[in-house]
Amino acid sequence: MLKNVVTIVLEEVHPFELGVACEVFGLDRSEEGLPVYDFAIAGAAPGPHRTHAGFTVDVPHGPERLAEADLVIATATDIRDEYPPRIIEALRAAAERGARVLSICSGAFLLGAAGLLDGRRSSTHWRHAAELARRFPLTSVEPDVLYVDEDPVITSAGTAAGIDACLHLVRKLQGAEVARGIARRMVVAPHREGGQAQFVARPLPQEGGDSLAGLLDWMRHHLDQELTVEQLAARVHMAPRTFARRFQQETGTTPHRWLTGQRLLFAQRLLEGTTEPVDVIAARCGFGNAATLRHHFGRWLGTTPQAYRRCFAGT
Structure with missing residues (x-):
């Protein structure tokens, strides 16, 4: 309560x-x-x-x-x-x-x-x-x-x-x-994951090709796809190690943790606002199957997708 x-x-x-x-x-x-x-x-x-x-x-x-x-x-x-x-x-x-x-x-x-x-x-x-x-x-x-x-x-x-x-x-x-x-x-961001760093090297992304803002937006619209560091680095024409370092500088976290957080946020929205089966939601969010979604839900949110839906569906 x-x-x-x-x-x-x-x-x-x-x-x-x-x-x-x-x-x-x-x-x-x-x-x-x-x-x-x-x-x-x-x-x-x-x-x-x-x-x-x-x-x-x-x-x-x-x-x-x-x-x-x-x-x-x-x-x-x-x-x-x-x-x-x-x-x-x-x-x-x-x-x-x-x-x-x-x-x-x-x-x-x-x-x-x-x-x-x-x-x-x-x-x-x-x-x-x-x-x-x-x-x-x-x-x-x-x-x-x-x-x-x-x-x-x-x-x-x-x-x-x-x-x-x-x-x-x-x-x-x-x-x-x-x-x-x-x-x-x-007028604030709806979610910043707790493990994110308190401060980042670039609190305001630079304009132009030096910023990852465009890539982050693209990632949010392709959460259902397998997104590896190598693939993401190639999209912005960087070496994987350079990309991982730049991502940490701009977001305060790693690509994997950022993606997991965004996928969980999307899963929460689908559980609240749709009646789609958990397997379908897991696939749409990029987790692949219900077991993987349940694993991340338990680790990050301390509950299960079904329990979350029972509490918040239709709120």
């Missing part, structure tokens, strides 16, 4: 990361058939909270509001040696009763202070990764990825990676169509 969402803020509040949570979960998009969340902001105590940008944010709720949450979001704040005990207790209690917990950027330190990262993989902004690992040695910090899903705890890197983590959770719990609808309103 994903209905009641509470965002924790602590001084100094980082406005952009707070805005991410508000934008994804705090707007009424019911006129477009999208879900409406019971969204609230809570702090150690109600009242105005300073931001590092020089203005204040009115926080209407204290830690008791976390008792109702299906999802608790810890947004970025200044890293500190101690966190408010009432927030720590409320956060632990929420996790113990089954709420999901998601951190954006330095919000991971709050989760670490509550013990929620122990025994789990985690992520944060690359600048803070070493400090997170030093403070909380029982977590395995992945310093380069956008987000890590260790259900029920999700941790994400800085700034825009929080959007990716939030949309990932929406997609996981409410289907790809809902996530796409929210992303469309936000």
Whole structure:
């Protein structure tokens, strides 16, 4: 279930990361058939909270509001040696009763202070990764990825990676169509796979023949075909090793992982919007057969195609 969402803020509040949570979960998009969340902001105590940008944010709720949450979001704040005990207790209690917990950027330190990262993989902004690992040695910090899903705890890197983590959770719990609808309103990419690098050598592809943008578009329209690195490199007149290196620079991931992610997104759309058999969907998406599709669904999404269809068909 994903209905009641509470965002924790602590001084100094980082406005952009707070805005991410508000934008994804705090707007009424019911006129477009999208879900409406019971969204609230809570702090150690109600009242105005300073931001590092020089203005204040009115926080209407204290830690008791976390008792109702299906999802608790810890947004970025200044890293500190101690966190408010009432927030720590409320956060632990929420996790113990089954709420999901998601951190954006330095919000991971709050989760670490509550013990929620122990025994789990985690992520944060690359600048803070070493400090997170030093403070909380029982977590395995992945310093380069956008987000890590260790259900029920999700941790994400800085700034825009929080959007990716939030949309990932929406997609996981409410289907790809809902996530796409929210992303469309936000004018952001509907999906960036969590294992993608936090930063790439070319954040904006260059114009002309030096960019792989045209090839990526072609690949999206030919997912049903066998696409090897050698074949793709030949299309852009590169040696395979040069192509693989350039692909990593422009996308932050490998050709194989990028293709698998795109094929799974297409499979999710077909499972939600058609009644085609799973074997047919597997072939259309380039997985070849239902067994291979089930394998990737289980590995990437933690479920089966049939279970996904039962949950999200017609949403």
